[in-house]
Amino acid sequence: MTTASQNGARPNDPSASPVVRVHAVSHAYGRRWAIRDINLEVAESEFIAIVGPSGCGKTTLLNLLAGLESPRRGTLDIFGSTPRTGRTDVGYLFARDSLLPWRTVLGNAELAMEMFGWDRATRQDKARQMLEAVGLSDYERAYPAQLSQGMRQRVAIARTLAPDPRIVFLDEPFSALDAQTKLLLQDTFRRIWESLGSTVILITHDLAEAIAMADRVVLFTRGPGRIKNVYVVDLPAKRSLLSLQGEQAFHSMYEQIWADLRDEVASEGETADGSAK
Amino acid sequence: MEARSSSLVATLEDDGLFVTDEIEEPQANIFIRFLRHDRTIQVFALCVLLGAWELCARAGVVPASFTSEPSRFFPALWDQLIHGNLVSLMGVTLTETMIGFALASVLGLLAGIVLAESRVAEKVSRPFLVGFNNLPRIALAPLFVLWFGLGSSSRVALIVSLGFFIVTFNTYAGLQAAGRDYMLLAKTLGVGRIRRFRRFVFPSAVPTIFSGLQLCLSYAFLGAVVGEMLTGNQGLGGYFTLQLSSFDVDNFFAGMVLLVIVSLALSSIMRVIELQLIKWRQIEMRGLEAGASGRGQRGSNRSFGLRPRDRSEEF
Numbered sequence: 001m002t003t004a005s006q007n008g009a010r011p012n013d014p015s016a017s018p019v020v021r022v023h024a025v026s027h028a029y030g031r032r033w034a035i036r037d038i039n040l041e042v043a044e045s046e047f048i049a050i051v052g053p054s055g056c057g058k059t060t061l062l063n064l065l066a067g068l069e070s071p072r073r074g075t076l077d078i079f080g081s082t083p084r085t086g087r088t089d090v091g092y093l094f095a096r097d098s099l100l101p102w103r104t105v106l107g108n109a110e111l112a113m114e115m116f117g118w119d120r121a122t123r124q125d126k127a128r129q130m131l132e133a134v135g136l137s138d139y140e141r142a143y144p145a146q147l148s149q150g151m152r153q154r155v156a157i158a159r160t161l162a163p164d165p166r167i168v169f170l171d172e173p174f175s176a177l178d179a180q181t182k183l184l185l186q187d188t189f190r191r192i193w194e195s196l197g198s199t200v201i202l203i204t205h206d207l208a209e210a211i212a213m214a215d216r217v218v219l220f221t222r223g224p225g226r227i228k229n230v231y232v233v234d235l236p237a238k239r240s241l242l243s244l245q246g247e248q249a250f251h252s253m254y255e256q257i258w259a260d261l262r263d264e265v266a267s268e269g270e271t272a273d274g275s276a277k
Numbered sequence: 278m279e280a281r282s283s284s285l286v287a288t289l290e291d292d293g294l295f296v297t298d299e300i301e302e303p304q305a306n307i308f309i310r311f312l313r314h315d316r317t318i319q320v321f322a323l324c325v326l327l328g329a330w331e332l333c334a335r336a337g338v339v340p341a342s343f344t345s346e347p348s349r350f351f352p353a354l355w356d357q358l359i360h361g362n363l364v365s366l367m368g369v370t371l372t373e374t375m376i377g378f379a380l381a382s383v384l385g386l387l388a389g390i391v392l393a394e395s396r397v398a399e400k401v402s403r404p405f406l407v408g409f410n411n412l413p414r415i416a417l418a419p420l421f422v423l424w425f426g427l428g429s430s431s432r433v434a435l436i437v438s439l440g441f442f443i444v445t446f447n448t449y450a451g452l453q454a455a456g457r458d459y460m461l462l463a464k465t466l467g468v469g470r471i472r473r474f475r476r477f478v479f480p481s482a483v484p485t486i487f488s489g490l491q492l493c494l495s496y497a498f499l500g501a502v503v504g505e506m507l508t509g510n511q512g513l514g515g516y517f518t519l520q521l522s523s524f525d526v527d528n529f530f531a532g533m534v535l536l537v538i539v540s541l542a543l544s545s546i547m548r549v550i551e552l553q554l555i556k557w558r559q560i561e562m563r564g565l566e567a568g569a570s571g572r573g574q575r576g577s578n579r580s581f582g583l584r585p586r587d588r589s590e591e592f
Binding site (some may be wrong): 013046066068084085086087092094096098099102111112115117143144145146 | 279350456458459461463464465466467468472476477480481483541556558560561
């Protein structure tokens with residue numbers, strides 16, 4: 001188990017050129033800094049997780065990467081160009097499934113590709129493949145209201161991954177689910193990702209989720225968020241998330257990162273008491 | 278769907294992670310049974326109403342010469358339909374209603390869309406719209422006669438003045454209903470304004486728009502009949518005035534029954550179209566009707582409790 005250097009942006013494989021570059025980025029809302037001096041590089045096909053206490057600016061960073069906002073300071077680039085919305089090679093998945101209730105499961109899975117203007121045959125084909133991968137083949141004609149919360153999020157995963165994005169941004173995608181459903185979906189996602197090989201950036205406050213799913217974990221300090229540390233996850237690339245709980249490596253990894261994260265969560269508690277402000 | 282969902286429940290159960298809930302199928306049966314039940318109650322209620330009416334009139338509780346009775350106005354309706362000119366009068370009223378309804382709907386829809394899409398239009402015109410909407414439009418009916426003459430066009434104008442605002446406000450309200458989540462999704466997918474409207478905003482407004490259209494239809498009949506009553510012996514309204522002035526209560530109620538049947542038929546046609554267009558909405562609301570319980574996990578309740586609280590770092 002290796003711990004990368006402070007503020008370190010160290011891709012898994014140094015020979016691969018990074019597909020995402022975040023250089024000295026700071027962003028503020030009004031006069032309050034949300035994130036400060038973020039430096040990060042993500043290699044092709046890498047799965048990284050960004051963890052931190054709530055309010056640490058994780059989602060801010062994702063919004064910047066997604067091109068929803070522009071940073072106050074610093075530069076970001078994805079495949080060598082400034083982030084913007086509407087890229088066909090970028091996928092997004094949020095905590096809320098945002099399924100359109102008037103579309104069937106298939107229609108929802110096709111949505112992104114339809115908006116990209118792909119032809120019907122291609123998108124139906126890809127949507128069906130992805131629905132099969134998430135285990136919803138029998139449901140393509142159902143409406144979202146007929147599905148459970150976990151199934152709805154599976155459709156959202158299919159919608160996100162069907163266009164074969166080279167980069168996928170996940171913003172707390174499993175946080176609205178109950179514990180078991182969450183575990184199943186994390187496993188499903190990781191399995192599909194292993195076969196797709198796209199680059200994934202996962203935002204989460206759930207440390208266990210970050211370690212179980214990612215190859216590298218980036219720990220943020222409490223807001224304004226800075227990178228506190230970066231950890232390389234020492235678990236096999238092909239892993240079953242359902243059996244990780246039994247593995248010692250997973251637990252020691254968890255304890256190590258939690259020791260650092262706990263400081264941030266605890267100090268946040270102190271400010272919340274009003275003593276610091 | 279039922280059979281499939283129970284098969285999924287079975288596969289999930291095999292993973293040992295899900296507890297079976299087998300409420301899907303019995304639920305469907307209860308739903309259908311309820312529908313049948315409702316129909317039975319409706320027919321029963323109608324029979325009771327007509328029977329009570331007949332009995333009261335015959336027993337002299339109410340004077341039959343003022344209230345008529347079913348055994349007299351149903352034959353009168355038949356007689357008027359075959360020998361009288363009730364059919365052509367109904368035709369006149371129906372034509373006015375439909376033209377007025379169509380105009381009010383199209384204009385209202387357009388106005389609602391403009392209001393929802395243009396902040397300036399909304400800000401500038403809102404006080405005017407609210408002001409006009411608060412005018413007692415029925416009182417304007419004589420003015421419309423002055424402007425458009427004694428013919429059908431004055432009635433159409435009255436209907437449009439009544440229905441336009443209903444459709445406008447419902448369309449506007451419906452278009453506001455498209456959630457922030459959809460807007461975010463549309464934005465990340467790089468969807469342009471027109472496409473966003475067609476694919477994300479408008480479909481979520483359809484249920485609200487339809488309830489506006491239903492209301493507009495009722496007001497269209499109201500406008501047509503009231504307008505006719507004011508201008509004299511045209512259409513059903515004219516017929517009502519004529520029958521009442523000659524104390525012919527049987528013929529009056531005969532006309533009323535016809536009006537109720539025709540307007541009910543039109544409403545039902547609209548309802549069928551609505552059900553076809555927004556099938557998803559029916560599915561979404563299923564299980565939330567009275568009597569259905571224990572569907573906690575189903576998506577239909579949108580699980581407010583399961584959603585994460587809004588995080589401060591979010592936008």
